[in-house]
Amino acid sequence: MPQVYFSTLTRDAEAAVARLTACLVKIKAWLKVSRLRLNPTKTHVMWLGSQQLAKVNVLEVPVALTRINVSKTARVLGVVIDSQLSLSAQVSVVCRSGYY
Numbered sequence: 001m002p003q004v005y006f007s008t009l010t011r012d013a014e015a016a017v018a019r020l021t022a023c024l025v026k027i028k029a030w031l032k033v034s035r036l037r038l039n040p041t042k043t044h045v046m047w048l049g050s051q052q053l054a055k056v057n058v059l060e061v062p063v064a065l066t067r068i069n070v071s072k073t074a075r076v077l078g079v080v081i082d083s084q085l086s087l088s089a090q091v092s093v094v095c096r097s098g099y100y
Contacts, residue, residue: 010055040066
């Protein structure tokens with residue numbers, strides 16, 4: 001599962017989206033050479049940060065002729081990560097599975 005990370009200031013969020021889109025075009029071309037495809041339905045975009053996230057107003061990112069909504073949580077190697085990096089989503093998942 002390849003992952004791409006960018007560090008940016010909140011005021012430069014639009015530029016970060018443009019860089020991400022350009023990077024995904026290159027990844028898509030690289031995958032095509034290996035006879036693979038980038039699956040937009042399994043692609044997640046998430047802003048990570050603290051109180052500054054409220055200033056970011058980018059809610060969609062163009063990926064391979066579709067637009068991906070920005071997620072609040074994502075599962076990475078079995079751990080649920082939320083955009084605030086608070087681990088509350090992970091604790092909820094573990095507690096839910098314990099009561100199951």
